[in-house]
Amino acid sequence: MSDQLNTRQARRQAQKKKQNSNNKGKSKKQLIKKIAIATAIAIAVAIIATGITVFAIISNAPELDEEQLMLTQGALMYDQNDEFVSQLESSERRMNVSISDVPSVVQDAFIAVEDIRFRDHFGIDIRRLFGAVAANITDGFGAEGASTITQQLVKNLFLENDKLMSRKIQEQYLAIKLEQQYSKDQILEMYLNQIYLGSGVYGIELASQRYFNKTVEELSLADAALLAGIPRRPSFYDPTVNPEAAESRRNLVLSLMVQHGKITEEEAAEAEAISIEEQLDVTEREAYAYEAFYNLVLNELEEIDGITSSDIYNSGLKVYTTLDTDAQEHVETVLQTSEYIQNYPDNEDFQAAITLLDTETGQIKAVGSGREDSGQQRGFNYATEAKRQIGSTAKPLLDYGPAIEYLQWSTGHMITDEPHSYSDGTEINNFDGTFQGRMSMRRALAASRNVPAVKALQEVGTDRAKEFGEQLGMSIDTMHESYGLGAIPLSTKDLAGAYAAFGNNGTYTQPYSVRKVEFPDGRVLEFEPESQMAMSDYTAYMVTDMLKTAVTDGTGGTANISGLPMAGKTGTTNFDRDTREQYNIPANAAPDIWFAGYTTKYTAAVWTGFNQHSENNYFPSQDSSRQIAQQIFKAVVEEVSSTIETPDFTMPNSVVRVGVERSTGYYQVILRQVVRLFMNYLYVVMSRLEYQKNLSTLNLLAI
Incomplete structure (x- = not known):
């Protein structure tokens, strides 16, 4: 149980x-x-x-406007008062060509580098799209593009240049739509006629004439590859501006053509063997009004996110600039005629350039990009694109400015001008081969003595000097002691921007030329670089006070403008020994002469020099041509200051003016006016902090 x-x-x-x-x-x-x-x-x-x-x-995608596909309108430029001054005319910068007249080698070059499956896809390259999607997943949307030639065409003509997904969808939709309405040859023809190819020209026909003095039908393989490489970064790959980069890009296009079976390796090698200099036969083109300034604006626009080359040259963009037309016209007169400067060298390689800024705002008011009668091709801007060693104009920036800022030196700080070396043992020489013994920092700067400047740099240290220079917009990878004597290369725009900070109480603003951009659809982009305190106000004033002496009782006397409170510094560079020996150049000759100066209203930096080395291209010792940079500065700044009030520089409360007994160096608090009555005293300025720190040790003398 x-x-x-x-x-x-x-x-x-x-x-x-x-x-x-x-x-x-x-x-x-x-x-x-x-x-x-x-x-x-x-x-x-x-x-x-x-x-x-x-x-x-x-x-919400725009319609495909046939007129916009066939016609273009260049950017409109407005001056500082919003007055229209110039237009980049399409008829002058573009010349349409039929696709039947475009050699296959030209078509192949552009297709190889821009869109190898152009003849096969329907407006979107699916294979390329998946590759871009993978990159965007790993690196973020917009990390890599997948735009076909068709997409580039519709984007440039009809869409904004952002990286939003919505814009990309519209671009793909319009590309498919365009492919349905036009043949591949028609699309390629539109693209080749509208693409921007540097030097202010767009379309392959005008570019062919500009760079090679040929029609598009006459282009060689090397020519085709060079043109095809430009659209990615037109200002950078412009062969008249950056031939090395253009050649490297050309060779990349040739390599891609080999890879895709468009040419043989032998043909590519033959084309690569041709140097850019051999290849180019650049033709002159009709100048725009204020072309030097316009070229500066175009370069600045190309660096702005959200603005394409097509926007600039095709869409009728309105560009509101900082241009002072009166100042620009005067600069051109000074540089291009003998009305103000009678001693320009009779040498086609001689060049001169200037950048004029508003001291307070950093706005570029005028640029002198060079002298037209030189052998150099027009379009190159010596004021903004040429970077040359700046000579002794570096001394306030990297030597004495940092010494005041970090070591609290007064303008009367004593330094001995004597035999001395860089830290690596290299001897330092003064321009006149002499040493003048013990002197004040003010005197050393006014007389442009090299040894005291290097001693100041060595005492403050290269790290702090580098920091000081970078606050003034200088790009310094590794700080070398030789930079303190001007071995660092800058453009006149860079140098003017740095000097303007001294005249603006220590505040630095990156120089700029574009205030506002207006798109045809009503969008507006406004620009005003952020300012930053680059130094203490006492440093700015004390450097300025010393640089006032440099133009009243120093090397900058030729630039001095009577009745105008101003400060400034000369700069002279040297040839290295190998160059001197190669071209048989005298030991005391100079390749570059600079002057940088400022008032409370305007700042200008002037460079004079030569566009290449040769046995005749130098400034002889004691020659009047060494004064041209100062003469240009004076001719320009005197004119632009003639109709305005220019107040003197204001001494901040952080600065104390004291007297110094010449025989002892003892300090005495006195007025500047009183000093002039008693020749046994001179004045210095020093930071109030340093004055108060040393007050108990000063021997105050009664006058």
């Missing part, structure tokens, strides 16, 4: 377990089913939502 009972209970338990197991299986299946249904619903909702979103984005 007991055995039967146990058997029944076992059967019941087994049945119960089986039932529980079945119930669990059913529950699990039901859960999976629910998840699958929910997932399907979510996917369906996502697809519907995505479809609605894409439809909305596509609905």
Whole structure:
């Protein structure tokens, strides 16, 4: 009986377990089913939502305007008063050419570098798109582009240049639509006629004439590859501006043409063997009004995110600039005629450049990009694109400025001008080969003595000097002691920006020429660089006070403008020994002469020099041509200051003016006017902090 009972209970338990197991299986299946249904619903909702979103984005896409596809309008430039001054005319900068007149080698070059499957896709390159999607997933949206030639065309003409997904969807939609309405040859023809190719020209026909003095039908393989490489970064790959970069890019295009079977390796090698200098035969082009300034503006625009080359040259962009037309016209007169400067060298390689800024705002008011009668090709801007060693104009920036800022030196700080060396043992010489013994920092700067400047730099340290210079917009990778004497290369724009900070109480503003950009659709971009305190106000004033002495009683006397409170510094560079020996150049000759100066209203930096080394290209010692940089500064700043009030520099409360007894060096608190009555005293300025720190040790003398 007991055995039967146990058997029944076992059967019941087994049945119960089986039932529980079945119930669990059913529950699990039901859960999976629910998840699958929910997932399907979510996917369906996502697809519907995505479809609605894409439809909305596509609905807002602009129409394909046939007139806009065929015609272009160049940017409109306005001056500081919002007055129209110049237009980049399409008719002067573009010349349409039929695709039937474009050699296959030219078509192949552009297709190889821009869109190798152009002839096969329907406006979108799916293979390229997936590659870009992968890159965007790993590096963020917009990390890598997948734009075909068709997409580039519609983007440049009809869409904004942002990296939003909505813009990309519209671009793809319009590309497909364009492919449905036009043939591949028509699309390629539009693209080749509208693409910007540097030097202010767009379209391959005008570019062919500009760079090679040929029609597009006459272009060689090397020519085609050079042109095809430009659109990626037109100002950078412009062969008249950056031939090395242009050549490297050209060779990359040739390599791609080999890779895609458009040419043989032998043909590529033959084309690569041609130097850019051999290849170019640049033709002159008609100048725009204020072209030097316009070229500066164009370069600045190309660096702004959200603005394409097509915007600039095709869309009728309105560009509001900082241009002072009167100042610009005067600068051109000074540089291009002998009305103000009679001693320009009779040498076609001689060049001169100037950048004029508003001291307070950093706005560029005028630029002199060079002298037109030189052998150098027009279009190169010596004021902004040429970076030359700046000579002794570096001394306030990297030597004495940092010494005041970090070491609290007064202008009367004594330094001995004596035989001395850089830290690596290289001897330092003064320009006249002499040493003048113990002197004040003010005197050392005014007389442009080299040894005291290097001593100041060595005492303050290269790290702090580098920091000081970088606060003034100077790009310094590694600070060398020779930079303190001007071995660092800058443009006149860079140097003017740095000097303006001294005249603006220590505040630095990066120089700029574009105030506002207006797009045809009404969008507006406004620009005003942020200012930063580059130094203490006492440093700015004390450097200024010393540089006032440099133009009244120092090397900058030729630049001095009577009745105008101003400060400034000369700069002279040297040839290295190898160059002197190669061209038989005298030991005391100079390749570059600078002057940088400022008032409370304007700052200007002037460079004079030569566009290449030769046996005749130098400034002889004691020659009047060494004064041209100062003469240009004076001619420009005197004119622009003639109709305005220019107040003197204001001494801040952080500065104390004290007298110094010449025989002892003891300090005495006195007025500047009083000093002039007592020749046994001279004045210095020092930071109030330093004055208070040393007050107990000063021997105050009564006058």
